[in-house]
Amino acid sequence: ESQLNPNYNFENFLEGDSNRLARNAGLAVANKPGGTSFNPLLIFGGVGLGKTHLAHAIGIDIKDKYPEKTVLYISAEKFTQQYIDSVKKNNRNDFIHFYQIIDVLIIDDVQFLSGKTGTQDVFFHIFNHLHQNGKQVILTSDKAPVDMQDIEQRLLSRFKWGLSAELQSPDFETRVSILKNKLYRDGVEMPDDIIEYVAKHIKTNVRELEGAIISLIAQSSFNKKEITISLAKEIVEKFVKNTKREVSIDYIQKVVSDYFQMDVDTLQSKTRKRHIVQARQLAMFFAKKYTKASLASIGSQIGKRDHATVLHACKTVDNLSSTDKQFRKYVDDIAKKLAL
Template sequence: MSITAQSVWDNCLEFIKDNIQPQAYKTWFEPIKAVKLTDNALSVQVPSKFFYEWLEEHYVKILKVSLTKELGEKAKLVYIIKMENTYGNKQPFTEKIPSSNRTSVKSQDVDIPLNNKSPELRNPFVIPGIRNVKIESQLNPNYSFENFLEGDSNRLARSAGLAVSAKPGGTSFNPLLVFGGVGLGKTHLAHAIGVDIKDKYPEKTVLYISAEKFTQQYIDAVKKNNRNDFIHFYQIIDVLIIDDVQFFSGKTGTQDVFFHIFNHLHQNGKQVILTSDKAPVDMQDIEQRLLSRFKWGLSAELQTPDFETRVSILKNKLYRDGVEMPEEIVEYVAKNIKTNVRELEGAIISLIAQSSFNKKEITIDLARIIVEKFVKNTKREVSIDYIQKVVSDYFQMDIDTLQSKTRKRHIVQARQLAMFFAKKFTKASLASIGSQIGKRDHATVLHACKTVDNLSSTDKQFRKYVEDITKKLSV
């Protein structure tokens, strides 16, 4: 019986079918057609360029093994891409195949060059028509470690940032994920790390980008058939800073491409810095393989600054702006605006502006008026302490009882409701919620949230509890 392209491919398919999931086989291998066999090269037709890339990224190893079994060590697989003849045939097996002891081959495989690739790499930051080869860092030099004041609320994150900037890619903090609520300084710290690295290592390519902009660039790259250029561009970065990675939630294409970029950078000793409004354990609709990589390095939380830190932040702001202000006024503002640094600085700017425009002296009375207006016009961020107070009052118990170890049903339910609303109304991590509500762990908080969801759909009285407390917290 003579060997044909079809018979070789059928034998390969039998081997592949035995070694992967049925659905994956149906999706990625059934559409492939054997075209011709020339010596030790099998040509197959695939439906699209994306299809080819996916095979190379996910199944290159099993393809190599199956084809070697049929055609020997010199076996080659040539892709013919239907409807995309301008790209020519692709010969991935002329590339280095990762050794069998590697657990993942995905990040390596996206490096396969395309025959049509121009020598000049497309830079997604370059405006069309303007020639610019240099990669700008997109960093804001005003955000530095000097004006990112240290306190108990940010000491871990700031110290980790300094360690990373001293030795990018050379610490165990890779990736460094900084997370916390709105206005606590995540973006400031991310920029500060980048700025410090640029100062110490001017030869390194540092790039800051928001997750939203990264996603838009990826969409544009797919539309323009530049996906590989997009990947290659990000793989040459030495220090990649991505702000608000929670924006990737639900965006599977963006997550997939970032997964490959991340793997390449990490394996090549490059530094990745991420910010998020949530801890990895609390992120929704992010693929597990990506979340597991977020946890490889250090996740450092930025918490609400304490009173002393808030005073220091205000004094530093006034010093930088060359403004003098009485101590009692600084302390009054710090005492009454607790939610975040952005609101704190906003209030002091408003106070200075009012004094300047109306030619009024900065007094405690003026500060009181400004702070009251500012707090009223700023969306209130519900705190975990406030939630515990509302729930305790609703069930007519004190907060100590709510936090106690007792297993009495009505107290347990009140505690579970407090945890549920803390997760719903705050940006705190599950671990942070648990520690503040009776020193529980994150698994207890997760269980509480599921219990509240279940009881809300089955118990009419319990559903009324949820509705009543929601109204009180939403006022």
């Protein structure tokens, strides 16, 4: 089971200036897995710009050309979970062995390994083994290796061995082709001026671009309305508003304290009671994640703590959410409330 999604193929991954380097590097790797200097191939870029899609496309193409090769796609999160389980069940060696006999290993969102030293360590050994044996490694990340935090130096230096290729936001023409291709595949017709209107206003994220078109189609069919520019305008405005809104640290504190049924003063207080400390750490974690505020500024706004406390909070939340199911649920629930 390679876990590849057949729709995420090269044909559907439209080329533009924003992705040409990454796309061509991907094609080169697919032609000669393990046989190019692009090993590892690391694809990086912001949310919704096609990292996962391109990673699958490479895997699918390799499977087509080299059916005998074992290709495995896995998210770094799932990889981490599997590793933790293997340690618990005392079969860490089986875990390592499983990964060492793969021909093409694709790990999505490696930034997730930040701060997870055990998983980084095991991945380091798997990586070395694969690389030495001419096997291909493909990674994606939301950041370039130079900007990654809390990843061990020896692993970062491996990431830099091959090629790091960035996916940027697509230009207008590419956005139009992506939309047209999607509509064509879904068998939906839409006037060019509407497609162009959407492509003109939603610029930074392909997932949102597709999302806007999907809600446009849905709105028009539910309400039996014709698809017009004014309907498109309505929908685009909703999308733009939802994504531009940056949550404030006050809002985060409010949401987290509501979630734990305490008030903001309690969350900020000096108490060492475990559930209050955890709530405070979660607020700090989300402030770091969802705002541009510095660690120092987050600390001063959440109960006058210093930047080291905030950093510690972020690490604690990271660790707990990969080891503690209940805690993980807190993180997911709060993330949902904040995302709206």
